[in-house]
Amino acid sequence: MSKHVEGKIYKGRKADLISGILAVIKIIFFMFIVPFCIGVLLNGILPVVRRTVGITFIFGYVVYFAVFELVAIPCMLHYVYNAFSYCTYIYLVISLLLALAGIVKAVYLLRKHGMDYLTLFPGETHATAHELLSPRSDPRMLKLSYSVESRIYWGIFFTLLLVQMILAVVMSSFDGDDAYYVVESLLAQQADVMNTILPYTGTSTSLDIRHALAVITMWIAYMARICGVHATIMSHSVVPVLIIPLVYLVYVEIARILFRRRQEVIPVFMIIVSFLMMFGNISIYTPATFFLTRTWQGKAIVNSLVFPLIMWVFLWMLEDSRKRPIFGPKVDNSTESYEEYKEHKTIYKISPWIFLTLINMLSGVCTSMGVIFGTGLVALFTLVLLLFERNLRVVIGAICCVIPNALYLLVYLGLFHS
Template sequence: MLLILWLLIVPMLIGILLNGILPIFRRTVGITFILGYLAYFGLFEIIAIPCMTRITYGAFGYCYRYFFASSIVLAVLGLTRLILVLVKEGPSFLSVFPGDTHAGARELMSPRSDPKGLKLDYSVEARIYWGIFFVLLAVQMVLAVVMSSFDGDDAYYVVESLLAQQVDVMNTIHPYTGISTSLDIRHAFAVITMWIAFVAKGSGVHSTIVAHSIIPLVVIPFVYLVYVEIGRILFRRRQEVIPVFMLVVSFLMMFGNVSIYTPATFFLMRTWQGKAMVANLVFPLILWIFLWLLEDIRETSGNGKLTWMQKVAPWFILTLVNMLSGICSSLGIVFGGGLVALYTLVLLFFRKKWTCLLGAFVSVIPSMIYVLVYMSLRGA
């Protein structure tokens, strides 16, 4: 029950707290959950890195207490907002998450439509494809647990989580020898290991079990959720094609083990590692945000101007994605920033406004701060 609390309920409530920044037609359960998790990770980075770099003894204990209190406060605020919206809009969750009724893209994107009253019925064929996809998803999740693979990196990354859980340290004991050492700058800033330790300590489950048996059950469907949102934009006029798109993505993941270095291999065999999340979660999230921005350009030309909040929302989420890249891997900062720069050039070609450059620059400010802190500590 505590695992469900920290891995599902708290992030969802944080997403509910923040989803007011989203356009009405994007306040779906899926996007709300993505937003909540990104804010959840961003909050952890803000707390974990100062605790790790400024506190000498019992650093993880302080990190655990600060993050515990902060996330609970945000979750309670999200629950309060949920209750208020339910009272105001009605008892149905569709009032809180409009657009989650498979409404047609054209009607759903129109400002004159009521998303709560729209529904697109999938054909029998599309329902069969969805069924096949969910079976494949279940197979991947089950096999990721019962056939969990172990590699040399587990002796380092998983042990770092375990040491944090049991000894209250943050990267100051060498995992190979058990000897106290100075802060390991090379690996320390990828605090995803500390987040796993937080989940383990908060639920009373061993860190190794959390890493190998619990995290895949969260990350695998989360990645596919991001691809669903990508498909909703790519096939906005033909939503019934989305399950076919998801089947293609699923097969690419299942049969992508052509070498030990492919993203698909990391996705299913080393899911709990930060580099696996960078390749399979952070990069698709960046692509989704820029598809969102390109779609907004089309809607602006067809239905009038977007509000200030609608313009800011994707850049805010992109900022959280860049923070997630640093949590997962230090190299995620480099590659994530490169993707943002590349996609911004494409966006600039279509939008032809300097404001997209400003949005991209603001979104990478956390990455710049991350690099500056990293270099200052490495130089010291």
């Protein structure tokens, strides 16, 4: 082989390496840093004890998806040509502006409070001097030191999580739905359309109403275009690396509420959950099967992420209402913690309903089925919450948080009958 040919091969490999490194940097930035910065910008509406790194990241992502839904659906309905380009440019500008504002806020808070304005680990809330001295202080809200056994269990869980993420990439599963959903993302990336080409035949068609409003395929296409990655690679290899740890993060937050008095049990709970996911492939229709083999599909995200998020928000509200028993006199407010005392503000009371509204929007992003089943779950859990709160404002909050679902259905039915 001549030196000239060898030089070309070397330059080609070097260019591919540089391109791959840039793609990884873009993926980290747009899939992890940007949503976290958005969460930092808006997490001021959350109660103090909910402003952990994990909840901030979750909150940023539900906002990230909600903004995409508000941008993608109008672009898809309004523009005939180059609809995806318009969607990409508008969403990119909005998300970057929100992220930039979040960075500015983070810099300000770091200068003012140091690293204590966000807490890192599950079950840990850094205590201020006022909280340590206050008789209202609740020990459960203060910093927790994990035992050696708990740290070992955390190590086992993170090992299992890493194994699942690696296997999801190197043993990526393919199924018949890829011929539709993944191709929809690929068509948006390469043909600049949004649900106006049939994936099975490649022919132009009117807007595919059945799948059009579930814009998760368009979000994957957006990430593929903005990061310079093929849509199929983004679906099968990149999205699982995001969704799998995000789902487990939600379960960690659920465990923080269920085991509030015994935080050292959380890693054991997470190990059990991870084993149920790993060995739940008893049929092709189980939640565990969808979670690990169809991670990038909207119905898998609804089942694995959205439904646990709805459950977590209601557990959050039930925990906040624990001072109000169903029977018997009200507990004396003088026994409540200092943190809870500070959080008796309107924005803190409605923040879970705001969170739930954004989660309902996420369900619509993933699949139209999520809108129906999500509304049903909200109604069911609202009845339970009503027993504890004994206040009709719970019903009002539930009605308000499903307004996006109602609008979603109205748009769907309007398109279907047009």
